[in-house]
Amino acid sequence: MKTGRQHPGRHRAFTLIEMLVSMVIMSFIMIALVTALGQTQNLWNQTQDRAEKFREARIGFETVSRRLSNAILNPYWGYDDAENPTEYARQSELHFVVGPSDVILEASRENCGSAVFFQAPFGYGGEEAGARGGGKDYEKLDDALNCWGYYVEYNSDMEIGRPLRPDFLESSPATSGERMRFRLMEYRLPTERLALFDDDFAAGAPLSEALSSSDINHWFSDSITRVENSSPVAENILTMILTPRAPGKVASQSIEETDIAPDYHFDSRRYQWDDGNSLSEITRHQIPPVIDMTLIALTEASWNRFDESGGDALGLLEFVNSLFTESKRFDEDLKILEEKLASLKLDHRIFSTTIALRSGKWITSPQK
Amino acid sequence: MIVITIMGMLVGVTLGGVLPMLHAYRLSSSAGQLQADLAYGSQLSGKLNVPIEFRFYRHDDLNSGRNLKAFRSYQLVKRDGKTGDVIPLNRITHFEIGIVIHELENFSGILDIGEQDAGQQDPTIPLGNQTSDEYSYIEIQYRPDGSTTLPKDKIWCVTLVNENRADEDILPENFRTLVINPVTGSVRKY
Numbered sequence: 001m002k003t004g005r006q007h008p009g010r011h012r013a014f015t016l017i018e019m020l021v022s023m024v025i026m027s028f029i030m031i032a033l034v035t036a037l038g039q040t041q042n043l044w045n046q047t048q049d050r051a052e053k054f055r056e057a058r059i060g061f062e063t064v065s066r067r068l069s070n071a072i073l074n075p076y077w078g079y080d081d082a083e084n085p086t087e088y089a090r091q092s093e094l095h096f097v098v099g100p101s102d103v104i105l106e107a108s109r110e111n112c113g114s115a116v117f118f119q120a121p122f123g124y125g126g127e128e129a130g131a132r133g134g135g136k137d138y139e140k141l142d143d144a145l146n147c148w149g150y151y152v153e154y155n156s157d158m159e160i161g162r163p164l165r166p167d168f169l170e171s172s173p174a175t176s177g178e179r180m181r182f183r184l185m186e187y188r189l190p191t192e193r194l195a196l197f198d199d200d201f202a203a204g205a206p207l208s209e210a211l212s213s214s215d216i217n218h219w220f221s222d223s224i225t226r227v228e229n230s231s232p233v234a235e236n237i238l239t240m241i242l243t244p245r246a247p248g249k250v251a252s253q254s255i256e257e258t259d260i261a262p263d264y265h266f267d268s269r270r271y272q273w274d275d276g277n278s279l280s281e282i283t284r285h286q287i288p289p290v291i292d293m294t295l296i297a298l299t300e301a302s303w304n305r306f307d308e309s310g311g312d313a314l315g316l317l318e319f320v321n322s323l324f325t326e327s328k329r330f331d332e333d334l335k336i337l338e339e340k341l342a343s344l345k346l347d348h349r350i351f352s353t354t355i356a357l358r359s360g361k362w363i364t365s366p367q368k
Numbered sequence: 369m370i371v372i373t374i375m376g377m378l379v380g381v382t383l384g385g386v387l388p389m390l391h392a393y394r395l396s397s398s399a400g401q402l403q404a405d406l407a408y409g410s411q412l413s414g415k416l417n418v419p420i421e422f423r424f425y426r427h428d429d430l431n432s433g434r435n436l437k438a439f440r441s442y443q444l445v446k447r448d449g450k451t452g453d454v455i456p457l458n459r460i461t462h463f464e465i466g467i468v469i470h471e472l473e474n475f476s477g478i479l480d481i482g483e484q485d486a487g488q489q490d491p492t493i494p495l496g497n498q499t500s501d502e503y504s505y506i507e508i509q510y511r512p513d514g515s516t517t518l519p520k521d522k523i524w525c526v527t528l529v530n531e532n533r534a535d536e537d538i539l540p541e542n543f544r545t546l547v548i549n550p551v552t553g554s555v556r557k558y
Contacts, residue, residue, distance in 0.1 A: 063514065172539055231549055233552050
């Protein structure tokens with residue numbers, strides 16, 4: 001007589017308990033695997049984020065260096081006074097200005113660090129620049145003059161009148177949030193809109209007769225907010241510091257390298273609005289031969305964390321602008337800023353270079 | 369039976385979570401690759417000091433045996449200075465399986481440039497085990513100064529989606545959009 005216990009198949013099968021135990025063990029293994037996978041994925045994302053963000057910063061860094069080295073002023077010796085000449089003085093129809101953006105842009109927007117505006121032969125004009133109608137006339141002028149500039153701005157990618165992304169992204173939950181970032185901006189004015197030579201450049205007077213820095217700077221300050229003139233080159237650039245320098249001690253005037261811009265502000269037309277300043281004659285229609293450039297780039301991940309945790313971006317902007325007011329204190333200010341970024345847990349990298357401006361032939365005598 | 373049912377439920381739950389994750393990963397991967405290659409095109413143009421064309425190819429998906437035309441791949445090319453022939457600068461890069469460019473101009477503004485059929489000057493492209501000249505393309509040109517030939521008065525974008533939803537009026541939950549700055553050539557991923 002056969003019993004259930006003697007059934008040949010019963011001994012080879014797993015019991016329910018055995019299966020449940022094995023499933024629990026498998027579950028533990030799977031949880032461990034998924035956790036490890038998740039951590040690897042996070043690490044991968046962080047590494048990728050770091051590489052991508054600094055790649056963009058490197059492109060921006062290289063762009064500014066390359067463009068700025070082509071700045072020109074085309075100075076010449078001319079009468080100091082056209083109607084009653086007494087000597088020859090340096091003259092130019094162009095303009096070069098670099099300095100704290102809250103000074104030269106007059107704090108009209110949320111700008112951080114230095115800004116620079118200049119002219120260079122980039123041949124940007126016509127339809128290529130978005131012009132319509134007869135714009136093709138400018139397309140073969142490869143060396144035509146342009147007005148150009150760089151500055152850092154804290155702005156939104158959904159700014160009214162100047163959006164940086166298409167509307168449909170706002171309707172998607174994943175991309176609907178506004179992206180407020182510090183951006184390295186490029187200002188470019190096509191050849192056909194060059195206004196420097198207008199007889200009524202500033203309130204009916206030509207550029208050479210303007211008497212205030214705001215009148216002189218209006219060739220860029222008026223048009224900088226127009227979407228076709230300013231575009232972001234790189235995102236998450238906290239600040240850009242530009243320090244103009246002369247190549248060594250300036251003979252006969254006993255001033256040091258950085259003394260040509262002790263407050264980081266260098267203006268080739270300072271003599272028109274700050275006549276009593278000793279820098280006015282030294283910098284008159286000159287381009288600094290050398291500019292030290294420092295860019296501070298943040299990672300997207302750390303900025304996201306800062307932003308989502310309610311970090312005070314405008315407070316940080318003000319903090320940065322309160323530093324870098326004396327070029328002699330550059331190293332100390334940079335150290336203070338690094339400590340601040342570390343305390344805010346903002347991952348960053350500092351890019352530095354020295355840009356030689358090819359047409360910057362420093363002449364120490366103001367007249368002859 | 370109980371064990372099999374429990375295991376079945378576990379597998380179902382796991383697959384339900386893994387498949388969308390896998391699809392999202394494919395989208396991200398394709399978008400990341402495209403973003404890097406667009407930046408490479410801009411830099412290559414500056415390095416070689418010649419205009420570089422970035423082409424998006426529209427063709428069948430011969431790998432899966434389906435004749436469903438879509439923008440599935442891209443390539444960097446330049447023109448021969450004398451003959452005008454198209455010279456490929458790298459191999460064709462295909463998006464991940466099942467990933468294509470959205471077919472509507474609302475979401476993929478670069479389609480507004482206008483599609484061109486491959487001509488005699490254009491190279492054949494490998495599709496599956498054979499080459500083909502039955503494709504069309506759109507192209508963006510990078511200039512050596514880093515800018516593009518895209519008109520400056522518009523925001524240009526490319527949206528990658530699952531090919532099953534490439535012609536819907538509403539964006540699916542999973543998508544990646546790359547916004548191309550026509551002035552500086554920089555690319556932003558959303």
